[in-house]
Amino acid sequence: MDNLVNEEEISEVAKLMKIDLKDHSDHIKRVQKMLEYFDILDSANVESEEITIQEIDLDKLRNDEHIPYNKNLLKFLKSYKEKYVKAPKLN
Amino acid sequence: MNCIKNNEFTVEEFIAESLEHINKVDEKLHAFLRINDLAIKKAKEIDAKIKSNQNVGRCYGMPISVKDNICMEGSKTTCASKVLENFIAPYTSTVISKLHSEDAIIIGKTNLDEFAMGLSTEFSAYGPSRNPWNNDCVPGGSSGGSGVSVAANECIASLGSDTGGSIRNPASFCSVVGLKPTYGLVSRYGLVSYANSIEQIGPMTKTVEDSAFLLNMISGIDPNDNTTIDNKNQDYLNNIDAGINGKKIGIVTEMTNSDGLSADVLDATNDSIKTFEKLGANCEQVSLQMVPYTVAAYYTITSTEAGSNLARYDNVRYGYELDSSGFEFNSYISQARSKLGPEVIRRMILGGFVPSAGHAGKYFLKALKVKSKLINEINYVFKKFDFLISPTVPIQPFKFGEKINDPVSFMMVDFNTVTANLTGIPAISVPYKITNGLPIGIQIMSNHLEEHSLLQAAYALEKTVDLPEVPA
Numbered sequence: 001m002d003n004l005v006n007e008e009e010i011s012e013v014a015k016l017m018k019i020d021l022k023d024h025s026d027h028i029k030r031v032q033k034m035l036e037y038f039d040i041l042d043s044a045n046v047e048s049e050e051i052t053i054q055e056i057d058l059d060k061l062r063n064d065e066h067i068p069y070n071k072n073l074l075k076f077l078k079s080y081k082e083k084y085v086k087a088p089k090l091n
Numbered sequence: 092m093n094c095i096k097n098n099e100f101t102v103e104e105f106i107a108e109s110l111e112h113i114n115k116v117d118e119k120l121h122a123f124l125r126i127n128d129l130a131i132k133k134a135k136e137i138d139a140k141i142k143s144n145q146n147v148g149r150c151y152g153m154p155i156s157v158k159d160n161i162c163m164e165g166s167k168t169t170c171a172s173k174v175l176e177n178f179i180a181p182y183t184s185t186v187i188s189k190l191h192s193e194d195a196i197i198i199g200k201t202n203l204d205e206f207a208m209g210l211s212t213e214f215s216a217y218g219p220s221r222n223p224w225n226n227d228c229v230p231g232g233s234s235g236g237s238g239v240s241v242a243a244n245e246c247i248a249s250l251g252s253d254t255g256g257s258i259r260n261p262a263s264f265c266s267v268v269g270l271k272p273t274y275g276l277v278s279r280y281g282l283v284s285y286a287n288s289i290e291q292i293g294p295m296t297k298t299v300e301d302s303a304f305l306l307n308m309i310s311g312i313d314p315n316d317n318t319t320i321d322n323k324n325q326d327y328l329n330n331i332d333a334g335i336n337g338k339k340i341g342i343v344t345e346m347t348n349s350d351g352l353s354a355d356v357l358d359a360t361n362d363s364i365k366t367f368e369k370l371g372a373n374c375e376q377v378s379l380q381m382v383p384y385t386v387a388a389y390y391t392i393t394s395t396e397a398g399s400n401l402a403r404y405d406n407v408r409y410g411y412e413l414d415s416s417g418f419e420f421n422s423y424i425s426q427a428r429s430k431l432g433p434e435v436i437r438r439m440i441l442g443g444f445v446p447s448a449g450h451a452g453k454y455f456l457k458a459l460k461v462k463s464k465l466i467n468e469i470n471y472v473f474k475k476f477d478f479l480i481s482p483t484v485p486i487q488p489f490k491f492g493e494k495i496n497d498p499v500s501f502m503m504v505d506f507n508t509v510t511a512n513l514t515g516i517p518a519i520s521v522p523y524k525i526t527n528g529l530p531i532g533i534q535i536m537s538n539h540l541e542e543h544s545l546l547q548a549a550y551a552l553e554k555t556v557d558l559p560e561v562p563a
Contacts (some may be wrong), residue, residue, distance in 0.1 A: 010440060017398065017443040018405070019436055020425035027437050030498045034441060037499045038391060038454055044384040046460035054288075060317050073181050078412070087407050088415030090423050 005035045092151045095141075102141070102152030106134040106196055109154045113199070113245045121220045122239035124159050124169060126199040133196050140194070148194030149308065155190060156240040156249040159200040160207055161292065162281040163187050170283050171215040172205045173430040174404050176411060184281020185313045186250055186292050193308050198246050202236030205432040206401065207252055207285045209233050210260050210504050213495050214434040222264060223561045224529055228488035231264030233257040237295050238265035242561050248301055250309070252282055254290040255389050256484075256508025259520035262295055263483035263532030266522040266558060268549070269295045270302045273540050274515035275320040277306075278313035284400040286393035289512040299521065299550040303327035306542060320540065327543055331550045336371030338477040338548065345382035346481035346507045351500075356482045359524040359531040363480070366555050372548075377472050377479065381465040382510060386502050388465075389509040391445045391458035398442020401435065404428065437498075462513045469514045473538040478548050481507045483520040483532040507534060517542050519549045525558055 010028050014021045021027065069083065079086035095102055110130065117123050127133075137152045157163070160170045162180035169175045187197060204214035212219040212235035220235045222228040223243040230239045234251025238261030241249050251258040253271035262269025270293045277292045284290075294305035310322040346352075347360055364374050403409050406427035415423055431439070445454035472479065485506055494501045511518035516539055520532040533552065537545040 005444075010444065013443040013447060014440045017439050018421055018424040019428055019439060020422075027433065027440065031437055031440050031444070034390065034437070034498050034502070035444070035454075037502065038387045038445070040387050041384055041391070041454065041457040041461060044381065044457065044461050044464075046457060046464050049460040049464050051456070051459045052463040052466060056317060062314070062317065070181070076179055076181055088413075088423065090415055090418060090420045 005032060007032075092153060095151055101134075102137045102196075103131060103134040105152065106130050106154055106198070109198060109246060116243055117245065119221060119226060120223055120239050120243055121218060122201055122236045122243065122245055123156065123199040124171065124202050124217055124236065125167060127166065127197050130154070130196050130198050137194050137196070148192060149304075150190060150193040150195035153195050153248065154198040154246040155195045156199050156201045156237060156246045157187060157197055158203050158234050158237050158249070158251045160203060160252060160283040160285075161187060161250060162283070163197060163200075166200070168200070168283065169217075170206045171203045171217055172432065172435070173216045174411060174427075175409065178409065180281075182281065185278035185315060186309045187281065189309050199240075201234070201240050201249060204233040204235070205435050206283070206397070207233040207254055207257055207290075208397065208434050208438055210256065210501070211495070212236065213491065214432055216432050219491065222488050222529075224266065224525070225488065227490055228529065229264065229491060231261030231484070231488065234295065235261045238262055238267055238269070241265070241267045241295050241297060244561070248294055248296045248305055250292055250305075251295050252290055252292050253512065254286050254393060255505045255512050258293045258295055259483050259508050259518060259532070259534060260504070262520040263522075263534075264488040264530060266525065266530035266532070266561065267295055267297060268299050268302050268519065268521060268553070269293065270306065270519045270542075270546075271511055271517060272306065272310065272542060273320065273517045275318045276310045276322060276517070276540065276542065278316040278319050280313055280315035284396075286396040287400065288396060289393070289515070299519075299546055299553045300328065300331060302519070303331055303546045306546075325543055327546050329543075331547055333547045334370060335367065335548050335551045338372045339475065340367055340372045340374045341377030341472055341476040341479045342374055343382065343479050343481045344376045344378045345380075349485055349506055351503050351506060352482065352485040353487060355487060355526045356485060356531055359526065360482045360533065363523050363533045363552065366552065367480070370551050370555070374480075377476060379465065379468050379472065379510065381461055381468055384461045385465060385509045385513055386506055388458035388461040389505065389513060390441070390502060391454050392462065392513075394438045394441035395446045395455055396442070397435075397438045398446075401431075401439055404431065465510065466514050469510075469516060477537065477544065479536040481534050483507060483534040487526065487529040487531060511536055515539060517545055519545055521549045521552050522558055523552070523556055
């Protein structure tokens, strides 16, 4: 395969996806194998093909209106004050 | 259900017996991640309705299992992931609401590959389910637990979800019927998203009639899912025995001569073609030139959507107890995500890679173009044919561990099923043969919203076979 994606590129993407590869080093080889297989798309001869986009009429979408929050949901939270959720404190 | 209607036994007795059977067999099969503690209470309520001559819903206390990526308020929905180990759904999915309103009893939540990414249940964080036909083999996936629960008589029916074959693959591997409806026919509200542009909820049942029965209840427009389509109150059971005399069937060439197709599966498929012809259908080969590229296109598109959909599992929006002291922002999220299983991690990495600047043209945009061209091909062939057929899966159930270390051969198991997802058409797997003690299913596909005739064709095929009972 002529377009082998290198380990550095995959590691960089994993970092951007906030995935720590320290415990997952074997993933890189597997991802590489999958990407190698995806090279088959090069021979599909679809360069001139238009991409179909699914259109939904605006009147089919939900109205853009405020929906009050469901107070019952708060009971699922570990930590909250009034209607504010306490998220983990991070540096 | 007729036995209950005829007062031969109560709903409570039937549910209690089902629970006892689950208790007996599920330690070995592991179809269920958990049982609904309220099942008996619900059964008593339905019995009370029957006793007091109140209207009872069409399900009449039918025990139905549901894949554990479909939400039911107040109960755990884990997606077979450690990240959602303690997640309690705050609302109920539309499909479960509809079944509740018809007096179905959700008897439990079934096992799956983590976040529905896989085809064997080997990627479940809680251990795999086992194929009731041979416990050393996988049951298929990702709705493997659902397939097992129906095949092993632990419930009457199940709801699965199908992103690239996740209903039809385990249906084929466990010898049950599995239907992936037209995209939009069934609401996805309350289904935990993996690749929302192509996935659908659908029934898995012992018979084609039962699938039609369930589809009657779960299909139709839902204001909470704006991709849903009006089913015009179709009764999918009506004239289900109409037969297929004179119908035109296309045998998809690329799915019946692929490298990975086993000789036994090919034999069964050729046999089914003769059966269709005996039923009066006209069968001929048809080529879909994009099929060889569909697996790559499917994994590119679904990984991209997974990368986006799973971004919410960051321990801020969804997550689990993890002390934040000593972490800065990114490292905390990375640490939280270390609980995601290996296949999910890989798909997220792929999902970040294939649509990224510099690579999108080679992967993601090309995959979308393959999808568009495939849709054109499908629209064209359905001008001539009523149905397309193929083996559901190119191989029979395989042994645990046999494919998990080779990602490409693993992906190729999806070869025949992803076309229906990429194009949005409905497809059904019908149990057709047991060879060497393991099931083989035949896939029938039809044009968009042609579920009625699709179920008629499936029913006609089903009535020609007499398969053995699943081993006890």
